[in-house]
Amino acid sequence: MSGMDEPLRRKKSRITIFDEPVICQFCSQDVFIPYEVYVNVEQPGIGCRHTRYIAICQHCGQAKKFGDPSYYDAEKNNYIWALNQHLLSVRKYRINILLYVGKRNNDKITSFINKLIEVFSIEVEKMSDFRGGVELQLKLSSLNEMQTIRSSIIIAARRLKITIKELTIK
Ligand SMILES: [Zn+2]
Incomplete structure (x- = not known):
């Protein structure tokens, strides 16, 4: 402008x-x-x-x-x-994450979701076992750009030593 x-x-x-x-x-x-x-x-x-x-x-x-x-x-x-x-306006995103936490470890996934909740407004739509990992489907609203959201998610996962195999944001 x-x-x-x-x-x-x-x-x-x-x-x-x-x-x-x-x-x-x-x-x-x-x-x-x-x-x-x-x-x-x-x-x-x-x-x-x-x-x-x-x-x-x-x-x-x-x-x-x-x-x-x-x-x-x-x-x-x-x-x-x-x-x-x-x-700025709040935008809604739909996020799909396929992650690996080593051995089945639900605590880690809970901490991961809590970490994201600290930063964004999130609704977990689906959480299921998928191809030896866990698939998470989230609804997220944020003022941030897609790129910022992506890096926040990756950083949160890295801190918890969670491997993200796939991450799509729409
Ligand atoms: Zn201030």
């Missing part, structure tokens, strides 16, 4: 100010819902209202305040928009 001349929308999003991402200073995450607030920063009587924003971190709930430093560049006869918003 290029520069914008409209207020930020009250949607889960990543926000940049002159291409610098807005980052939560408490948890370092970057997903916020911004709210417009109006403040009267001028002398009394002039009544000039400035738009400012309070963005709520969607990870820890802390508020981040910022203004809109967009400005008019007279030399270039151009308005320089400062704020950019990249909207």
Whole structure:
């Protein structure tokens, strides 16, 4: 998205100010819902209202305040928009994993699922023995891209010394 001349929308999003991402200073995450607030920063009587924003971190709930430093560049006869918003929406994925845990070891599979639950919102649809391993079918909703989900799953498995034979995400 290029520069914008409209207020930020009250949607889960990543926000940049002159291409610098807005980052939560408490948890370092970057997903916020911004709210417009109006403040009267001028002398009394002039009544000039400035738009400012309070963005709520969607990870820890802390508020981040910022203004809109967009400005008019007279030399270039151009308005320089400062704020950019990249909207995020929760997407649903269907995931199929074929994994090997060595000897039948349901504890490991439970820990694996719990590990994924810590990161994503997950529903286990099916868990069955398959070709000497275990096939897991999951429904997952996340703001993350497919690639991020894939690597989170692989890292979780690796930590538990689980071998993933097949992993499909749709
Ligand atoms: Zn935060």
